Amino acid sequence: KITPTWWKEAVFYQIYPRSFMDGNGDGVGDLPGIISKLDYLKELGVDALWLSPIYDSPGDDNGYDIRDYQKIDSQFGTMEDFDLLLTELHARNMRLVMDLVVNHTSDEHHWFKEALKSSESTYRDYYFLRKEPNNWTSFFSGSAWNHYPEEDLWGLHLFSKKQMDLNWENPKLRQDIYQMIRWWLEKGVDGFRLDVINYISKETGLPDGDSFIGNLMGFTGIEHYFYGPKLHNHLQEIQKEAFTPYQAFSVGETPGIGMKMGKLLTDDSRGELNMMFSFDHLETSGHARFDQYEYDLNYYKSYIMDWMENFADTSWMSLFYDNHDNPRMLSKVDHTHTHRQELAKMLAMIQMTLKGTPFLYQGQELGMINKDFHEISNFRDVESINKYKELCEKMPKEEAFLQILAGSRDHARTPMQWSAKPGCGFSNAVPWIDSDGDELVCNAEIQMQDSESVLSFYRDLIALRRKTPALIYGxxxxxxxxxxxxxxxxxxxxxxxxxxxxxxxxxxxxxxxxxxxxxxxxxxxxxxxxxxxxxxxxxxxxxxxxxxxxxx
Ligand code: ISL
Structure with missing residues (x-):
């Protein structure tokens, strides 16, 4: 028997703030920009927003490298802008889910700066700072360790060189994190999407990774942290210390967590997460994101049959195709975009009628596609840039470029196409990243006036889902x-x-x-x-x- 809950009925919409709407004309999206589009989102039928990070950050990984958890990045606005956004959302009966990035902080976070200063610092143990590195590799190329000559120490970073992994074994660190979470919840935030939350518990002693697994996966060491020994304990503690008192919603980003472990993470009676994102459907079997291949939807069919029948019986599922870390699903399935409209509508139909909570990603409701990048200098993402360099050492430049083109996260980070105006109606200035270039034919303004558009189709379907219990709880x-x-x-x-x-x-x-x-x-x-x-x-x-x- 399913317990009715708001987040099971809701349609979520993910905003990547840099690329959604620029309110102050500097080419970068911001909070006032988002506020100016709330009526658009309300009309579409969106119930809750998930905002990618807007916290103070040097921006090495577009905000997933946080310098200060309790400050808004000046590029995005001020705390007053944030408070206004929250008020305006709640006034429209919409909810706000923030990104919680607590596997790592920026190397510019004061905890890390203090940790490096002295072995006496209470913060030294907040990170993994050791005399010797191990053989783990970073998701963004190369070793997962930086050397700090001042103290002759090595620091662990699973992601970029400026994203230092936090040591969740330290109880003081955990309390600092819970306090920060409660601070946001006090403000009235409705919940969190927990960034790579399944990576927070690392095996004691950080043993070397198996090279066979490393070669197979492309990352060495992953078996020692993707489902670490204390993961369940930590999640239960976060829930108890921070989420439960505020009835906060939680969805975990959990790459590599299969169905069995996913069930444990989301089983109501265990008090860990409400939902999680499984990524198993994003590439067909035998393929990885940077492979050049066409996605066969029959794979998706088998995936959803499996998960609907074997996961959705006890856990509630999240449903998504696009996010800020992946090329657009439309382009993966149909490289030539011959059936762009039809495919967009069909994916919408499936997403809005399966059993679970749909998460739309900005631009998906317009049928936005990958960008036809021509030069490596047009990419902005640290992962793409590092990977290109790494690949160029192994293969001709042209071949390396094609791989980046196939898998780059920048495909999803191009400006939201509001209108046919220069800058796509996203900005009066030159956007921080080039637009897809098809805003003349694909934009929100024309689609709003066209009852046959992808946007209208989404709006009608969302409205139908909302008034039809069979499509939600059936x-x-x-x-x-x-x-x-x-x-x-x-x-x-x-x-x-x-x-x-x-x-x-x-x-x-x-x-x-x-x-x-x-x-x-x-x-x-x-x-x-x-x-x-x-x-x-x-x-x-x-x-x-x-x-x-x-x-x-
Ligand atoms: O990078 C990966 C492997 O190539 C992914 O599986 C990765 O673990 C996943 O995409 C993590 O993403 C999240 O954390 C990153 C950040 O760059 C992403 O934008 C965020 O969604 C580090 O914070």
Missing amino acids: DIEFTHKKRKDILIYTRYLEGETYLIICNLSNDEQKLPGNVPVSESLEGLESLSASADERKGLVLCNYPAKVMKSLRA
Whole structure:
């Protein structure tokens, strides 16, 4: 039995503040910019925002390197701007979820600066500062250790050289973090997305990583921290010390956590996380983000059938395709963008009708795609830049460039396309990163006026989901499970049943018995169908007898 909760019913929307809306004309998005777009989000049907980091930061990893947890980065505005954002959101009955980055801080955080100064400092043990490095590698290329000659110490950083890993074994550090979390919750923040939270517990002594696993995964050492010995204890403590007293919502970013461990992390009775992000669907099996390949949606079909049947029975699932760390899903599936509109609508249909909470990423509601970058100098992301250098040592420059082009996180970080104006209506100045370049045909302004647009489709679907308990809390049942290229399922609750049929291929598909999808549905009340070339993107409320004929 599912307990009804606001975050199960909500549609979340992730904002990457640098790229969403520039309010002060400096080419970088900011808080006043976000405030100016709240009515747009409300109209779309968004219930809660997740903001990527807006805290004071030197910006080595666009804010995921925090210098001061309790200060707003001046690029984004002031604490007054933040307070206003929160007030304006709550006035619209919307909620705010902040990014909680506590696996690491910036090397410019005062804890780290103090830690380096003296072995007597209470902060020395807040980080991993040792006489000898181990063989772990960083996610952003090279060794995971920096050398600090002043003290002849090595410091651990799983991410960039300026993102120093925190030592969660230290109880004082943990209390400092809980205090900071409570401070934000006192302000009225509704919850947190916990950045790489499954990496916070490292195996005692930081043993060397296995080189076989390292070669396989591309990162050495990961087996010693991706599901560390104290992970569950830490999460339960965060929950008890900070979240529970405020009834704060939590969603963990948990790369590499499979279904079994994910169930433990999100099991209600354990008091750890409300939800988590699994990333297993983002690349088809045998592929990694920087591979050049076309994503086969049949893989997604098998993934969701598996998770809906074996995870969603006890845990509540998050549903997403895009975020700030991945190329756009539309481009992964359809490199030539031949079926851009249809594909965007079909992915919307699936996301809004599966059992779980949808997380939209800015621009997804417009059908935004990857940017056709031509030069390495146009990339901004520390991961892309470091990886390019690393690859160039192993292969021709052209080949290295193609890999970066395939996997760069910058594809999702281009400016939000508000209008056809120069700067996409995002900024009056030159944006900090080039736009996709297709804002003349793809922007919010024209899509708002077009009832057939991807944006209108999202808006209608979100509205339908909101008023239809069967689409939120209803059971889910798949049919034609082995059938390739077509995805069929029903959602049902208390006598109301919805049938969802999606064509996963570029060709027309027939249902068993050779009935074209469109014909078999004639006479049914179709609530949100899209007549398009792919044929068979349908959601309908239907009488039980149709289900029988489908099963036959
Ligand atoms: O980088 C990875 C491996 O290539 C990812 O699996 C990585 O663990 C994951 O994307 C972590 O992301 C989060 O933490 C990073 C930050 O750069 C990302 O933007 C953030 O979403 C470090 O804070």
